[in-house]
Amino acid sequence: MRLNLPLSTKRASPLTRRNPPVFALWCAEFIPAGTGTIARGCFAAGLILQSRLVLAQEALRNSLTSESSVEAQQAQAEALPYTFKSGDFRLLVAPSLDFQWDDNVTLQETQRESDFVLRPAVDFDLNYPLTVQNLVQLSVTCGYDYYFRQHDLSALYLASGSGLSFDVGVGDFKFNLHDNFSYSQDSATEAAVSGTGSYGTFQNTAGLSGTWSLGDVTLTLGYDHQNSLATSSQFSYLDDSSEMLLGRLGFQVYPRVTLGVEGTGSIINYTQMALNDSTGWSGGIYGEWTPGAYLKIKPRFGYSRSYYRQTSTIGTASDLSSWYADLTMSHEATRFLTYSLSVGHELRPGVESDALEDTYVRPSLNWNVINGVSVGTTLSYEKGTQRGGQIANTFGQNYDYYAVGLNLGFTPVTRVNASLYYRLTLRSADVASAGYTQNVVGITLAYALP
Numbered sequence: 001m002r003l004n005l006p007l008s009t010k011r012a013s014p015l016t017r018r019n020p021p022v023f024a025l026w027c028a029e030f031i032p033a034g035t036g037t038i039a040r041g042c043f044a045a046g047l048i049l050q051s052r053l054v055l056a057q058e059a060l061r062n063s064l065t066s067e068s069s070v071e072a073q074q075a076q077a078e079a080l081p082y083t084f085k086s087g088d089f090r091l092l093v094a095p096s097l098d099f100q101w102d103d104n105v106t107l108q109e110t111q112r113e114s115d116f117v118l119r120p121a122v123d124f125d126l127n128y129p130l131t132v133q134n135l136v137q138l139s140v141t142c143g144y145d146y147y148f149r150q151h152d153l154s155a156l157y158l159a160s161g162s163g164l165s166f167d168v169g170v171g172d173f174k175f176n177l178h179d180n181f182s183y184s185q186d187s188a189t190e191a192a193v194s195g196t197g198s199y200g201t202f203q204n205t206a207g208l209s210g211t212w213s214l215g216d217v218t219l220t221l222g223y224d225h226q227n228s229l230a231t232s233s234q235f236s237y238l239d240d241s242s243e244m245l246l247g248r249l250g251f252q253v254y255p256r257v258t259l260g261v262e263g264t265g266s267i268i269n270y271t272q273m274a275l276n277d278s279t280g281w282s283g284g285i286y287g288e289w290t291p292g293a294y295l296k297i298k299p300r301f302g303y304s305r306s307y308y309r310q311t312s313t314i315g316t317a318s319d320l321s322s323w324y325a326d327l328t329m330s331h332e333a334t335r336f337l338t339y340s341l342s343v344g345h346e347l348r349p350g351v352e353s354d355a356l357e358d359t360y361v362r363p364s365l366n367w368n369v370i371n372g373v374s375v376g377t378t379l380s381y382e383k384g385t386q387r388g389g390q391i392a393n394t395f396g397q398n399y400d401y402y403a404v405g406l407n408l409g410f411t412p413v414t415r416v417n418a419s420l421y422y423r424l425t426l427r428s429a430d431v432a433s434a435g436y437t438q439n440v441v442g443i444t445l446a447y448a449l450p
Contacts, residue, residue: 088129089127089128090127090128091124091126092123092126093122093123094123094125094447094448095120095122095446095447096120096121096123096444096446096447097118097121097444097446098117098119098444098445099117099119099442099444100116100117100440100442100443101114101115101116101117101440101441102115102116102438102440103438104436104437104438105117105147105150105153105197106150106195106196106197107188107194107195107196107197108194108195108436109433109435110433113150114149115147115148115149115150115153116147116148116149117146117147118145118146118148119145119146120143120144121141121142121143121159122141123140124138125138126138126139133167133168133169133170134166134167134168134169135166135167136164136165136166136167137164137165138163138164138165139161139165140158141161141162142156142159142162143156143157144156144157145185153185153197153198155185155200155231156183157183157184158181158182158183158184159182159184160184162181162182163178163180163181164178164179165177165178166178172213172214173212173213174213175208175209175210176208176209177208178205178206178209179204179205179206180203180204180205180206181202181203181204182201182203183200183201183203184200184201184231185197185198185199185200185231185232186200187199187200188425188438190351191382191384191399191401192350192384192386192395192399193351194394194395194396194399194427194429194434194435195394195436198231198232198234198235199230199232199234199235199351200231200232201228201229201230201231202231203226203227203228203229204226204227205224205225206226207222207224207244208222208223209221209222210222216251216252217249217251217252218248218250218252218258219247219248219249220246220247220248220249220250221246222244222245222246222247223243223244223245224243225242225244226241226244227240227241228241228242236272237270237272238275239272240268240269240270241268241269241271242267242268242269243267244264244265244266245264245266246262246263246264247264248261248262248263249261249262250286256289256290256291257287257288257289258288258289259285259286259287260285260286260287261283261284261286262283262284262285262286262300263281263283265279265280266279266280266281267279268280268349273311274313275312275350275353275354276308276309276310276311276312276316276317276389277308277309277311278307278308278309279306279309280304280306280307281305282303282304282305282324283303283304284300284301284302284324285301285302286298286299286300286301287300294331294333295331295332296331297328298326298328298329299325299327299328300324300325300326300327301323301324301325302323302324303321303322303323303324304321304322304323304324304347305320305321306320306321306355308320308388312391314389314391315390316389317388317389318388320347320354320355320387320388322346322347323345324346324347325344325345326342326343326345326346327344328340328342329341329342335368336369337365337366338366339363339365339366340363341361341362341363341364342361342363343360344359344360345357345358345359345360346358346360350387350388351386352391352393352394352395353387353388353389353391354387354388355387357384357387358382358383358384358385359383359384360380360381360382360383361379361380361381362378362380362381363378363379364376364377364378365377372411373408373409373410374408374410375407376406376407376409377404377405377407378405379402379403379405380401380402380403380404381401381402382400382401383398383399383400383401384399384401385397386398394431394434395431396429396430396434396435397430398429399427399428399429399430399434400429401426402427403423403425403426404423404425405421405422405424406423407419407420408421415447415448416445416448417445417446417447418443418445418446419443419446421440421441421442421443421444422441423438423439423441424437424438425437425438426438
């Protein structure tokens with residue numbers, strides 16, 4: 001699920017990852033209840049790991065994480081499997097191996113180039129409760145994408161969600177210090193990009209968030225500093241640093257209903273003078289409704305505005321404003337069926353322009369119809385427009401992006417989880433050469449601990 005507030009955001013992927021380390025993905029989405037000790041332990045770990053894959057509004061996401069009680073996080077951590085344990089210290093090491101075929105690695109409609117990709121990865125998860133209200137967590141998922149033909153596309157990666165977190169509880173106050181980092185090169189996960197396989201970013205986000213709980217009223221404040229670097233010289237003009245501020249005030253009007261107001265502020269400074277530096281803010285309302293233990297609904301709506309400082313030597317930009325909205329829902333309908341939906345509208349930093357305005361719809365559906373075998377489906381649609389200070393027209397000013405995924409999970413042998421997957425990506429744009437079709441099929445094997 002994706003949380004959306006514009007202006008204080010960085011570039012977000014329309015999909016969490018093309019194929020995240022599947023130990024987490026498989027465990028979270030493809031292990032039905034009651035499949036045995038190994039699967040249950042893996043499923044618990046997957047729920048935590050999958051929650052770290054969510055890309056999007058860093059300031060808001062980090063603050064929401066700090067709102068959950070440290071005691072609940074500690075109890076959840078104690079239920080996870082581990083490779084090594086000493087007292088309260090736990091370390092989980094989970095290797096995986098992915099092998100896929102991609103029929104269009106450079107995302108071109110003509111002169112398509114196919115390739116096989118080998119993707120070994122290992123996930124490290126460490127947690128250590130210093131006291132009842134103080135928890136240290138370190139999660140790092142690292143791997144390597146090896147292209148058998150297009151060797152220039154081979155690269156190391158750190159999965160989104162990797163980072164260090166320290167939760168501190170003092171009475172009614174909860175604080176979270178964090179340093180999150182990611183390094184990935186996957187052009188197909190950015191809807192605005194086409195015609196290249198070398199788009200990617202390294203991001204490091206460090207910050208502090210705090211929550212003050214006063215009965216039915218909760219106040220959250222957060223600050224993050226983020227540095228972003230492109231993984232190839234082709235996109236080095238996107239290198240930047242940013243400051244992000246967040247404030248939220250929530251009121252629990254009913255036991256299962258929370259309403260509140262939220263606001264963000266951001267400052268973005270580019271290292272090169274291709275895009276315009278900016279200052280922005282947003283403000284709106286949000287809600288959280290949990291009508292039952294298995295259904296969660298989170299709407300939000302507001303207004304955002306960006307002010308550009310005309311630092312680009314290529315073109316000027318006018319100040320931009322837009323509305324934003326998001327409705328996110330997740331439901332465990334039965335032990336055999338779960339589904340989620342995220343639909344919304346946003347204004348976010350662009351790739352060839354100062355900003356991108358897009359509308360998106362992202363449903364997913366998982367079936368656990370046979371004991372030990374599960375099927376998961378995902379869909380992502382995004383309609384976007386590049387706005388302000390466009391430096392080129394390579395990717396098209398307006399585009400439509402579709403991504404459809406199908407996963408089949410099962411356990412072929414003891415302690416080995418397997419996932420067969422397929423993804424179809426379609427992109428069209430007002431520039432004919434900016435459209436493409438991509439098919440990806442593969443298999444992932446992940447070691448599961450008891």
